[in-house]
Amino acid sequence: MSEEVTAGGKPFIHHHSAHCESGVTSALFRDKGLEISEPMIFGIGSGIFFGHLPFVKWVGLPISTYRTQPGAIFRKAAKRLGGEFVTQHFRNAKKGMDELRRVLQSGQIVGLTTNIYWLSYFPNRFRFQFNGHNIIVLHEIENGFRVSDPVLDRPMDCLTDDLVRARFARGPMEPHGFMYYPLSITPKPDMRTACIKGMLDTCNMMLRIPLPIFGIRGIRFLAKRVATSDKKLGFQEACRELGNIVRMQEEVGTGGAGFRYMYAAFLQETAELFGSPELNELSQEMTAIGDIWREFAVVSARIIKKRGKQEETFAKAGGLMLVCAGREEELYKNLRDAAGKLKA
Amino acid sequence: MKVNEVPQDNTVQYYEGIKRACYAVNNEGKYVIVPSNGWEAEEFINGLAVDELAVNLEKTRKAVLAGEKSPLAYHMERRQMIPGILGKTAGIAVFRVKRHCRPEIFAKLKDSVLDRYATALAITREELKTVPQK
Numbered sequence: 001m002s003e004e005v006t007a008g009g010k011p012f013i014h015h016h017s018a019h020c021e022s023g024v025t026s027a028l029f030r031d032k033g034l035e036i037s038e039p040m041i042f043g044i045g046s047g048i049f050f051g052h053l054p055f056v057k058w059v060g061l062p063i064s065t066y067r068t069q070p071g072a073i074f075r076k077a078a079k080r081l082g083g084e085f086v087t088q089h090f091r092n093a094k095k096g097m098d099e100l101r102r103v104l105q106s107g108q109i110v111g112l113t114t115n116i117y118w119l120s121y122f123p124n125r126f127r128f129q130f131n132g133h134n135i136i137v138l139h140e141i142e143n144g145f146r147v148s149d150p151v152l153d154r155p156m157d158c159l160t161d162d163l164v165r166a167r168f169a170r171g172p173m174e175p176h177g178f179m180y181y182p183l184s185i186t187p188k189p190d191m192r193t194a195c196i197k198g199m200l201d202t203c204n205m206m207l208r209i210p211l212p213i214f215g216i217r218g219i220r221f222l223a224k225r226v227a228t229s230d231k232k233l234g235f236q237e238a239c240r241e242l243g244n245i246v247r248m249q250e251e252v253g254t255g256g257a258g259f260r261y262m263y264a265a266f267l268q269e270t271a272e273l274f275g276s277p278e279l280n281e282l283s284q285e286m287t288a289i290g291d292i293w294r295e296f297a298v299v300s301a302r303i304i305k306k307r308g309k310q311e312e313t314f315a316k317a318g319g320l321m322l323v324c325a326g327r328e329e330e331l332y333k334n335l336r337d338a339a340g341k342l343k344a
Numbered sequence: 345m346k347v348n349e350v351p352q353d354n355t356v357q358y359y360e361g362i363k364r365a366c367y368a369v370n371n372e373g374k375y376v377i378v379p380s381n382g383w384e385a386e387e388f389i390n391g392l393a394v395d396e397l398a399v400n401l402e403k404t405r406k407a408v409l410a411g412e413k414s415p416l417a418y419h420m421e422r423r424q425m426i427p428g429i430l431g432k433t434a435g436i437a438v439f440r441v442k443r444h445c446r447p448e449i450f451a452k453l454k455d456s457v458l459d460r461y462a463t464a465l466a467i468t469r470e471e472l473k474t475v476p477q478k
Contacts, residue, residue, distance in 0.1 A: 301389055
């Protein structure tokens with residue numbers, strides 16, 4: 001946490017967060033005077049998810065995602081908490097930068113979607129062509145901008161050149177200079193209804209999408225693929241795929257265990273809000289599931305290092321994932337029942 | 345994950361002194377954010393991906409020096425791009441980008457085309473025509 005000042009002279013407190021989009025959204029709400037934590041935004045925006053897309057390749061490897069598509073958390077949280085929001089896309093880079101400067105001068109902080117490769121303040125090993133990173137711009141400084149990147153532990157300076165490239169990068173999921181900020185928010189939003197909506201939406205997505213690659217069915221699908229991948233693809237290629245799954249789970253700003261810990265934190269906060277012991281139990285169960293995901297990551301790392309003992313096999317890694325699938329399914333079913341009974 | 349289980353493996357080279365936020369349970373059973381300075385398992389797997397990129401880049405560099413590919417292929421790969429992304433960024437059709445990766449065709453390119461590549465890759469025109477010798 002550190003103090004900063006926005007262009008309007010308002011103090012801004014940088015909160016270190018686990019995930020970029022929920023961190024940015026909660027900071028925008030906090031700036032408007034609503035004290036809301038990152039897990040709350042993540043839960044209300046139904047951020048948790050699972051999907052394995054074998055046909056969408058990223059650096060030649062299939063994508064496994066532990067969250068909903070970029071942009072959805074902000075959209076859903078904004079809709080459920082209420083308020084007046086501005087979202088803009090640009091075709092022309094100059095117009096996009098001019099509009100950003102204009103809004104900053106009005107004393108507003110702005111959320112941007114950027115390409116992470118061109119943000120040079122990031123550690124080199126995190127920089128790759130990914131067009132879904134979110135940051136907050138606080139004010140303009142000499143040949144650059146002061147930005148608050150929720151994933152990092154302190155605000156940073158970003159060069160203007162870098163920011164233009166990052167905002168108008170091309171490729172898959174182009175940001176098109178996307179910027180978003182609230183004009184006003186509902187002063188006392190109906191948190192209870194918003195939480196219930198968020199939880200039920202999550203349960204629906206995890207349990208009811210009739211495609212085998214999403215939700216619980218997606219986890220099972222991937223688990224089976226992992227268990228047999230060394231025989232189908234050969235050890236080398238199977239290791240690359242397994243490594244990629246673990247990267248998606250741990251590295252890309254998840255707060256640990258592919259967002260499962262963050263969701264457990266959300267469930268804990270809602271349990272307090274509603275005074276519901278049931279939700280508290282579910283939170284503890286989610287923590288336990290997160291621990292299994294972590295174990296999966298450790299086992300995978302050992303397999304790839306080859307220094308594991310005999311029992312560390314692809315079948316074991318897939319088995320751990322199946323355990324996760326079973327327990328998560330049970331959890332979301334219980335959550336659906338519990339959330340359905342709650343009074344708004 | 346308990347607060348004292350949050351990995352603190354101090355992977356300096358990987359995080360470059362920046363800490364990551366992890367959610368963990370404290371002694372009272374409440375979730376709090378704990379800054380972590382690195383996890384070995386994660387660093388190892390990230391390292392694999394980074395090394396793979398470096399090995400491929402080195403291969404391309406050798407191919408350029410051997411006259412099998414044009415410097416454009418090297419610089420594209422250095423920016424972790426593929427012809428599709430570079431083509432869109434520079435405003436040049438993908439099939440042309442692929443053709444320009446051949447040295448004999450790259451050698452004949454006009455300055456105006458080279459400039460578009462140079463801007464898209466954030467390097468100078470002179471840099472675009474060469475690759476590092478070592």
